[in-house]
Amino acid sequence: MKIFDISWPISPTMTQYKDKKSVTIQKIEKDPYALEHLIQLSTHTGTHIDAPLHFLPDGAAIDQLPPDALIGPCIVVDMTQVTDMIRIENLKNLSPLAKNTIILFKTRNSSRAWDASFDYKFVFLAADAAQWLVQQEIKGIGIDYLGIEREQPAHETHITFFKANIPILEGLRLAHIKPGNYFLCALGLKLVGLEAAPARAILFGE
Ligand SMILES: [Zn+2]
Numbered sequence: 001m002k003i004f005d006i007s008w009p010i011s012p013t014m015t016q017y018k019d020k021k022s023v024t025i026q027k028i029e030k031d032p033y034a035l036e037h038l039i040q041l042s043t044h045t046g047t048h049i050d051a052p053l054h055f056l057p058d059g060a061a062i063d064q065l066p067p068d069a070l071i072g073p074c075i076v077v078d079m080t081q082v083t084d085m086i087r088i089e090n091l092k093n094l095s096p097l098a099k100n101t102i103i104l105f106k107t108r109n110s111s112r113a114w115d116a117s118f119d120y121k122f123v124f125l126a127a128d129a130a131q132w133l134v135q136q137e138i139k140g141i142g143i144d145y146l147g148i149e150r151e152q153p154a155h156e157t158h159i160t161f162f163k164a165n166i167p168i169l170e171g172l173r174l175a176h177i178k179p180g181n182y183f184l185c186a187l188g189l190k191l192v193g194l195e196a197a198p199a200r201a202i203l204f205g206e
Pocket of ligand 1 (some may be wrong): 044048049050068147170196
């Protein structure tokens with residue numbers, strides 16, 4: 001069994017959402033033999049988990065999700081042929097899907113460098129596809145960009161998952177991952193009462 005790191009490297013030069021400069025790293029000057037830094041990050045930096053509170057005022061915060069919310073059997077689905085958005089018709093060959101599966105979409109987003117400028121035309125998941133996945137009783141969802149939807153002003157994709165209490169894992173790096181079955185382990189920082197948290201995500205597989 002192998003372990004694959006699917007996390008986005010964190011650095012001030014990394015790709016950031018809409019190119020906002022929200023990552024700063026500063027060395028704390030004190031005892032020169034005790035290296036220490038002060039970091040400032042958005043909660044949505046790089047690989048991160050969105051909790052329902054992100055769009056639902058009464059939704060669960062990141063520290064209220066169970067620790068295994070994004071730990072479990074997982075399928076990396078090849079969507080590299082999709083140029084714009086993943087629609088319900090792109091998902092039909094996933095059926096039948098075992099309950100409680102975590103679905104990760106590998107798209108052309110993963111072929112961009114980790115420090116490239118923000119791609120405003122990133123491949124995203126349309127709301128009809130989100131609805132279908134909720135009906136399949138998936139446990140979690142992930143995508144290889146810093147957002148799971150764009151140009152949907154009512155945020156239907158996020159809200160569809162959050163109403164079903166399904167967390168969203170954004171900012172994955174999947175270029176080196178073959179589509180197929182894995183076991184995912186993604187753990188967000190335990191930030192009290194917040195809507196999201198940076199995470200380290202790894203896959204166990206062959
Ligand atoms: Zn987010």
